[in-house]
Amino acid sequence: MTGHGPYLAEIAHLMGDPARANMLHALMDGRALTAKELAYIAGVAPQTASGHLARLMQGGLLAVAVQGRHRYYRLGGAEVAAALEGLMVLAGSQPTSRKLPSRVGAELSQARTCYDHFAGRLGIGIHDALLSGGHLSVADGGYGLTRSGVAVFAELGVDPAEAASKSRRAALRPCLDWSERRPHLAGSLAAALACRCFEAGWVLRKKDSRAVSLTEAGREALASHLPGFRCDEPDAAIPAARAPATAFA
């Protein structure tokens, strides 16, 4: 009857501890961190963190890469990141919760990584430009690239065929953005594009954060190869003038 409810509870319970939630949140950018770093982030002693990490491993939420005496932990897969985003959509809209600390919140809303692809207004800008330019088609399981879309990616330095062949997961699919409540692009192709942007110096990681920043070179590169690309900078205007997010229906 209520057959697999308990499994859902198991997973949610794993994510429901503040220390573990902080760890998972920190790993959302797709990097791999050591147990000690995660312990610091979670605000607990290394011994405690070790226990948490073991439980997260057993639940399949984390994967580990051993290198010498270091153990690098990363998220268990894109599905885990997707599930966490789903929860963040809710967490961001809690009426009881105070709003994000404005400084950090503004940076994250502007541009950040979501596991291995871009989110925030940067991610949405890329998504919308590709869509309105007719570079995306709706295909089985998510988006596909039209012929012009293949060309756009090639101009940006990403070979769609190569990126798709490396992984079995969907090449492109929509992912709901927790800060903007609109979809951005996820999937192996979106990951490859993000990787390219970092390599080319178009986007820079900020330290100790999932926030990233679009450089002037990046803005030009994207705008020239992707007509219609816009990435609003509300900070340029009055920060408080953001449109009130429509409360969820």
Place this chain on the structure above:
Amino acid sequence: MTGHGPYLAEIAHLMGDPARANMLHALMDGRALTAKELAYIAGVAPQTASGHLARLMQGGLLAVAVQGRHRYYRLGGAEVAAALEGLMVLAGSQPTSRKLPSRVGAELSQARTCYDHFAGRLGIGIHDALLSGGHLSVADGGYGLTRSGVAVFAELGVDPAEAASKSRRAALRPCLDWSERRPHLAGSLAAALACRCFEAGWVLRKKDSRAVSLTEAGREALASHLPGFRCDEPDAAIPAARAPATAFA
């Protein structure tokens, strides 16, 4: 730094209790249930359930409609359902977890409701037929209807304009199916279509379950107005011959 991790933990913690998870799971079909029904489903006393429901309400995961001396609880919104589906994707793929009870699992995989729309192979069949028939366009935030799509909905007895005007949420958007790992249609239009299918007797609810069944009349109606519609019935063949679900990549 790790600013809003705690909010994520709050939400996940709410979902992480077996009793609450069972309640949420039972509400995924979009129906509204009373506290007593939910108590029975969760396997706890009504007093205990009352406390759980209050906490879920405060967290925004549930909404309530008071009618006389009954309080009907339902999910707080489509975002809540989406977040739960994300977790189910993980819960369904846990190597440590036993598989679904085969009988129930087969029924649910075939056709079920997901909050207020159809999921399972039925939902995917509708989604794919609309897509391959050119009745859907990719629009900002999800899908849109092409001119032929409007006609298809009208023939099926659903007025797209009316359905869209009733609610401010997206009319059509993809929703990841936890059993099939492919998108089906969500949104107010998908909900209206599901409602129409129930009214017309094309789809019947099964008791005490989110599973539904497509009647012969329903199969004919969908097939005639929606060329290309297919809804596999693996039960017609050897039940055990289901394709082994590809373990998550």
Place this chain on the structure above:
DNA sequence: CGGATACTACGGTCACGGCCGTAGCGTCGA
């Protein structure tokens, strides 16, 4: 107006699990 029903509020009990102490194992550098 009484009784039944549906639900919520309060209080006591108890167990799960988070926390850090110390201790033990494996890896790296000198």
Place this chain on the structure above:
DNA sequence: TCGACGCTACGGCCGTGACCGTAGTATCCG
């Protein structure tokens, strides 16, 4: 080979919260 480092395993302390009993409030019915 030895010491430093990263991490894990075990044990005891303690707080959070799930549970149900009893009691109280609101609504419907006869």
